[in-house]
Amino acid sequence: MSDTPHASNGRSALLRVLRERPALQFVLLGAILLVFAVLPHLGLMRFSTMSIFAYTGIYTVVALGMNILLGFSGLISLGTAGFIGAGALGMGVFLQMGLPFELAALAVLVISGSLGALIGLFSLKVESIYLAIATLFIGEILRQIYTSVPIFGGEFISIGPVKLFGFLELNQILQQQRSVLYAIIILVLVAAMVLMHNLVKSRTGRALMAMSRSEHAAQAMGVSLLKYRLTAFITATVYATSGGILYALYFQNAPTRAWTLNISLLIIAMVVVGGFKSIIGTFLGAIIIYGLPNLLLKDLLGDISYVFSGALIIVVILFYPRGFVFVWQDIKRLFVTAKKRTGTEAPR
Amino acid sequence: MADILRILFNSLQTGSTYALAALGIALIWKTSRTTNFAQGSIGTLNAYVAGILLLSWGWSIWLVALASLVTAFLTGILIDTFIIRPAAKVGAISKQIITLGLIMVIVGLIPLLFGVDPYRLPSFIPGASVDIAGATLRYNTVFVIAVSLGLMGFLFWFIQNTRWGLAIRVTAASETTAKLMGVPTRTVTMISWASAAMMGTLAALIVAPQASVNPNMLLDVQVSAFFAGVLGGFTTFAGPVIGSFIIAFARNSAAFYLSDIWGNVIVYSLILVFLYFKPYGLCGKKAVKKV
Amino acid sequence: MSDRHPILELVDVSMTFGGLKAVDHLDFTMHEGEIVGLIGPNGAGKTTIFNCVTQFYKEYEGTIRFGGEDGPVDLKSVPVTGVVQQGIARTFQNLELVGDLSIIDNVLIGGHTHFTTGIVSHLFRTPKARQEEREMRERAVEVLDFLGIAHLQDLYAAGQPYGILKKIEIARTLMARPRLIILDEPAAGLNDQETDELDALIYQIRERFETSILLIEHDMGLVMNICDRVCAINFGKFLAMDTPAKIQRNPLVQEAYLGKDDEE
Numbered sequence: 001m002s003d004t005p006h007a008s009n010g011r012s013a014l015l016r017v018l019r020e021r022p023a024l025q026f027v028l029l030g031a032i033l034l035v036f037a038v039l040p041h042l043g044l045m046r047f048s049t050m051s052i053f054a055y056t057g058i059y060t061v062v063a064l065g066m067n068i069l070l071g072f073s074g075l076i077s078l079g080t081a082g083f084i085g086a087g088a089l090g091m092g093v094f095l096q097m098g099l100p101f102e103l104a105a106l107a108v109l110v111i112s113g114s115l116g117a118l119i120g121l122f123s124l125k126v127e128s129i130y131l132a133i134a135t136l137f138i139g140e141i142l143r144q145i146y147t148s149v150p151i152f153g154g155e156f157i158s159i160g161p162v163k164l165f166g167f168l169e170l171n172q173i174l175q176q177q178r179s180v181l182y183a184i185i186i187l188v189l190v191a192a193m194v195l196m197h198n199l200v201k202s203r204t205g206r207a208l209m210a211m212s213r214s215e216h217a218a219q220a221m222g223v224s225l226l227k228y229r230l231t232a233f234i235t236a237t238v239y240a241t242s243g244g245i246l247y248a249l250y251f252q253n254a255p256t257r258a259w260t261l262n263i264s265l266l267i268i269a270m271v272v273v274g275g276f277k278s279i280i281g282t283f284l285g286a287i288i289i290y291g292l293p294n295l296l297l298k299d300l301l302g303d304i305s306y307v308f309s310g311a312l313i314i315v316v317i318l319f320y321p322r323g324f325v326f327v328w329q330d331i332k333r334l335f336v337t338a339k340k341r342t343g344t345e346a347p348r
Numbered sequence: 349m350a351d352i353l354r355i356l357f358n359s360l361q362t363g364s365t366y367a368l369a370a371l372g373i374a375l376i377w378k379t380s381r382t383t384n385f386a387q388g389s390i391g392t393l394n395a396y397v398a399g400i401l402l403l404s405w406g407w408s409i410w411l412v413a414l415a416s417l418v419t420a421f422l423t424g425i426l427i428d429t430f431i432i433r434p435a436a437k438v439g440a441i442s443k444q445i446i447t448l449g450l451i452m453v454i455v456g457l458i459p460l461l462f463g464v465d466p467y468r469l470p471s472f473i474p475g476a477s478v479d480i481a482g483a484t485l486r487y488n489t490v491f492v493i494a495v496s497l498g499l500m501g502f503l504f505w506f507i508q509n510t511r512w513g514l515a516i517r518v519t520a521a522s523e524t525t526a527k528l529m530g531v532p533t534r535t536v537t538m539i540s541w542a543s544a545a546m547m548g549t550l551a552a553l554i555v556a557p558q559a560s561v562n563p564n565m566l567l568d569v570q571v572s573a574f575f576a577g578v579l580g581g582f583t584t585f586a587g588p589v590i591g592s593f594i595i596a597f598a599r600n601s602a603a604f605y606l607s608d609i610w611g612n613v614i615v616y617s618l619i620l621v622f623l624y625f626k627p628y629g630l631c632g633k634k635a636v637k638k639v
Numbered sequence: 640m641s642d643r644h645p646i647l648e649l650v651d652v653s654m655t656f657g658g659l660k661a662v663d664h665l666d667f668t669m670h671e672g673e674i675v676g677l678i679g680p681n682g683a684g685k686t687t688i689f690n691c692v693t694q695f696y697k698e699y700e701g702t703i704r705f706g707g708e709d710g711p712v713d714l715k716s717v718p719v720t721g722v723v724q725q726g727i728a729r730t731f732q733n734l735e736l737v738g739d740l741s742i743i744d745n746v747l748i749g750g751h752t753h754f755t756t757g758i759v760s761h762l763f764r765t766p767k768a769r770q771e772e773r774e775m776r777e778r779a780v781e782v783l784d785f786l787g788i789a790h791l792q793d794l795y796a797a798g799q800p801y802g803i804l805k806k807i808e809i810a811r812t813l814m815a816r817p818r819l820i821i822l823d824e825p826a827a828g829l830n831d832q833e834t835d836e837l838d839a840l841i842y843q844i845r846e847r848f849e850t851s852i853l854l855i856e857h858d859m860g861l862v863m864n865i866c867d868r869v870c871a872i873n874f875g876k877f878l879a880m881d882t883p884a885k886i887q888r889n890p891l892v893q894e895a896y897l898g899k900d901d902e903e
Contacts, residue, residue, distance in 0.1 A: 076441055078448075122620075126627045129383045129582070132444060133574040134620055140571060141613055148609055195762055202761035202772065203747070203754045209737050210748050217735035220693060221815065222723040222752035231758060261567070262455070265448050272445055277739070307460070310452025317442050317449070318434055346741035346795050 023194050025280055030190035033057070037179040037186070047175060052294050054182045054250050057189045058243045060286040063270040064196050064279065065239025070268065071276035072200060073232040074212030075123060076132045079139030080240050080267045085146055085259030086112050087244020092157030092254040101162050105245050109238055116237025120230040139264055146256040156255040159248055172252045181250045188246060192239065193279050199235070200277070208232055262306070266290065269309045273316050275323025284324060288312070350482030355600045361489050361554070362572075363596030364496035368551040369566070369573035370580075370588035371500065372544030377582050378520035379540040380432055382443040386450035388570030390427070391548025392563060393454050394420040398553060399467025399561045409470050413553050417546050424545030428538045455563050469556035492554050499550070500589060503543075507585065516540065568612075572599070575619050595619070643670040644706050646819055646851050647692070652701035654687055654875070661687040662699065663875040669868075671706065671818075674845060674852045676866035676883075678859075680895060684875035685855040686732065689821055693729050694719040705819070724752050728817035730808040732824050738797030742788065745796050745807055746779045749814030782810045785847065786840070802833045809840075813848055820844070822854040826861050834861055841865050863887065871895065 018025050036053050039045035062084055069075045087108055094104035119138065123131050146152050161171035164184075170177045199205055210218035211228045219225065248254050266289055274285020289312070293305035316323065369387055376384040398416035401407055407415070427450070435446055477486040507513035519526040519536045526533050552566055559565045573588070576595050580587030595615065603611030647669040654662040661684045669675045677685050691699045694714055704711045707725050717725055728749065736745050754775065760768040783789040786806045791799070796807060805825065812820050825841075826834050838861055845852060856862045862869060863883040870880040873895040879886060886892055 070441070074441060076444060122624060125624055128440065129377070129444075130578055130623060130627065132383065132385075133571075133578060134623070136574070137571060137616055137620065141616070144609070144613060198764040199758070199762050202764075202768065203751060203756075203775075204758050204761045206737075206740065206744055206748050207751060209740055210751075213737040213739070214735035216695065217731060217737075217811075218748070219695075219719045220723060220729055220731075221748050221811070222720050223748070224720050262452075265452055268445060268448060269452070272449075304456065304460070306452050306456030308456070310449040310454075310456060313449030313452065314431060314446055317438060317446050318431075321438065321442065346739075346744070346793055 022197055022279070026190050026193040026197070029193075029280070029283065030186050033186045033189075034183055037183045040175070041179065047178070049295065050179070050182055051250075052291060054185050055294075056283075056286045056291045057185045058246045058250070059267070059270060059290050060283045061189055061192050061246065062240045062243035063267050063274070063282045063286055064192055065236035065243075066267050067271045067277065067279070067282050068196065068200075068208070068239070069232055069236040070271050071278075072205060072208045072212070073228070075229075075232060076128065076135070076268075077119070077233075077236065078132055078136035078261065078264050078268075079119075079142065080236075081259040081261065081263035082139040082142030083112055083116070083237050083240035084244040084247065084263070085142060085254075085256075086115075087241035088247045088254035089146055089152050089157060089244075089256065090241075091245055091248035092153075092159050093151060095159055095162070095248075096157065100166065101164055101249075108245060109241055112237050112241040113234050116233045117230055119237075120233030121226075123229055123233065124226060136261065139259075139261060143257075143259055146259060152256050154256065156253055159252040159254060162249055162252065172250060178250075185246050185250060188242070192242070193283075196239075197279055204228075204231065266309060269313050271323075273309075273312050273324055275326060278323060278326075281323050281326075288324065351604065353481055353483035353485075355597070355604055357483060357485050357489055359593065359596040359600045360493045362600070363593035364493055365551040365554050365569050366572045366576050366592035366596055367500060367589045368496055368547040368554075369569050370576040370592050371503065371585065372547040373573060373577055374582050374585055374588045375516075375540045376544050377577075379516060379523075380428070380443075380537050381440065381523070382432060382447060384544065385444065385447040385570075386454065387544060387548050387573070388552075388566030389451045389454040390420070390423055390545050391550075391552040392561070392566050393458065394423060394545070394549040395469070395552035395556055395561050395565070396458060396462045396467065399469055399556075400462055402469065403467060409472055412469075413472070416549055416553065420545040420549035421542045424540075424542035425538050427545075428541035432541065433534070433537065458563050467561040469553065469561055471557040488557075496550070496554070499547070504585065512536075512539070571616075572596070572612075575616060578623055579619055643672060645669065645704075645711075646671045646673075646706040647853065648702075648704040648706075648711070649688070649692075650702040650704070652688070652691060652699055652703060654684075654691055654696060654699040661875050662691065664701070665872065665875065665877050667870055667877065667880065669851065669853060671851055672845065672849075673867045674841060674865055675854070676862040676869045677853065677855045677872065678857075678862055678869055678886075679872040679878075684872060686823060687875070688872075689729065689823055689855065692821065693722050693727060708818070723815050723817070726818035727821065728812035728815040728819075729821040730805075730812055730823050730825065732827065734804050734808055736796045736804060736807055736811075738795065740796060741793050742796050742799070742807055743776065743779050743783065743792035746782060746810045746814050747775060749811035750775050750778065752815070779810075779814060782813045785813070785843075786810050801828050802830075805829065809844075813844065816848075817850055819851045819853065822852065822856075824855055824857065826856055826858040834858060837861065838864055 018028070033053060036045060036050055040047045040050050062080060066077070066080060069077055090108035090111065091104050094107055095101065099107070119135065122134060126134070161169050163169045170181055172178050172181055200208070207218065207223045207228050208231070210221065210223055211225055215225065270285035270289045271282060272285070273288055274283065275281025289309045293308060320326070369391070373384055373387050376382055376387075394416040397419045398412040401412040401415055402409070431446060431450065435443055438446070471488040473488040473491050477484050479485070507516055515526070515531045515536050516539075518529065518531050519533050523533055548566070551569055552561070555565055555569060572595055573592065576591035577588040578591070579594060580589070580591030582588065598615045599612050602614050606614060645668050649665055649667040652662055652665045653660065665688065677688065679685055687696070690696045692703055692714065694717060697715065703714045705714050705725055705727060712725060714722065714725070737748070754771060756765070756768040756771050780789055780792060783792055786809060788803060788806050788810070791803065796804065799807070809825070826837055829837060841852060842865060844850060866883055868880060869883050869886045871878040871886055871889070871892045878891045878895060879889045881889065
């Protein structure tokens, strides 16, 4: 059945299990990332590195939502940064008002999700070029709101230690507690991945793809464009806002000027480079676009990350339209000799 | 009265910059089937060229402007040849994303090539102005408006009355048909990108004296240009121009009479609402799709 | 034949596109269990009629009635996404398949309206959602098996040969358990052997799935072989509707296809 070369029985069994149960891939990734929570305490990793991974995790969550829009539903949004900001600054405002963390998070998600739903409704009426511009504008208007409206404190909102479940107080200044915060991000990341996987492998995922690839066939088969556009936008918005909430949780400080178009573009880059419709690919994209430049290249090349990301987008679209994550498939194909039937097998 | 005149003069100038940018976007949209989000960035890049030439060699504004238009021309051709043409077979969304990537490359390159400090560019006609009914009208403003309108007029004339203009219109209607009829579509797209780049650069040069040359100088113009195109409809060339002046006037009026900070937000929100009810803009037409 | 229920009725249907009358006062009735062919020269308005029936065009004049399970329904009152729930499924001339989904996933889209679980159940992969997905998959495999392509179910639809793509489209319609299937040029692009297969297949579909079938076709051989009745149109106007043999001999039909005989 499997046509990968057997190195050893154990390893091929593991690969087979991973391929057949993708959810385990995410758990495995999460487990590896969780180890990073501990390494700095053992002196094997810098705390700043752990923070870079935290930020990468946050970016991945946001980019997963973007992938639902871009990869599965063929829709583009240039306002993502505004929604991340909504999450972070919204938490800042509500926490300052004294709301418990969970309630604040819920409030933020509901408000954000509603705005996302509005955009979804709007998207039904206008052609895609106008949608991109409209989302660009919404992102810009949000940015202006964050920097001009006094409730957001001008430069940033200081959040301070957060209290989870009513009793668990976590202060990011204390290194041990920072590790716990990091671990929470990873857990949320894994959950986000698993949920997204469930969604896209179901009738909902198929409907999203039908809606974007062949609208007429979708309608003829009873797929409601309204329902699924709303689904796509609300999901993407919730993911982006969750990223913002995680930001507030970990950094305990929400800046007002950070949520720019440039960030929205980076998110798109992560989806494009990592892989449309690939969940693991999205994480890969976040590593390539954000993680690597901050971990390694910064010392070598200064702040070349933006040029690097932009160039990467162009190169990937021209030569690897499905994203880097599928490079692996092509490499594998170089080693496989016999083919049982023509055609490419779709992943489970 | 003085206020209205002042808003009018201002709007004519800013409207011209929006119109230049919007026309560039419309031209590329029609010939390359791409939404060029990088329009503003390309203009900005070449404005930096002007800035650095001015700073390093002390050339006059006219000379550096000319030089930057030349580099804009070349930039447009390079981008079309090496990035847009190879992407011809890629989907519409992917093409948009490529131009987004282009923004990132340009915005990232600017500090590497030109440093982080903004550059100063003077007006074309410095200083002098005339007083009309209490409102100051600078000669530079008149010049800028005249040049922009003249350029747009030339563009319209060119597209309607010359062979190359015909080639552009045919390619815009259908590239396959154009190729079948022997129209050199490759050259058409190259010219389109080169022209769009030059128009964007001109817009930047006009904006520069007030805003100084910085990576985000055209972001505002860019967004407005898109809204102008949206308002006027991208299916015609006249639409974006009309839309540009309407928006410029509306913005300046709103900023003056309603609120300085939120003026543009109000105008843009109104446009979005308008768009919801008229998705094809003022002048655009709906294409009937056959199943 | 004529005392069977009418399943599709077009009453004085007209459709104009900016001055051009694509469908001109067309009357047409089809009965349950029939296989009916719609023929006419290119541009005669056949696909437009399909699009009106399936409510992609809603601006037609006249009435289109469908004999649903609970009695006749005026299709104009049904939104385009509700047509399949009424019991009409269609294929497309341009093969609107999702290239980056597997073949079985493409077929499953046909079953979209038969799912009862909602988005939240899918999100959390509840036992009920899992079971329903399993059952629908089994059904999809049955349909694919009927068409002889079940062994290809996990391959991407993109890149498959044309004949297979056409089968996937048909499988997708069958998945919707329709009472009326509308086939838009099912034999287009098929070679002789594949057309013969299609011939037999259409009979089998009627047999096994108990559907009525309406098809547009240019391949006269196929139409004459399998259709119970044939409706000929030209310039959107009704010419004749009769058994294949009689249609072939109909002078109006001959004139439309072959042109007027110029003998003095």
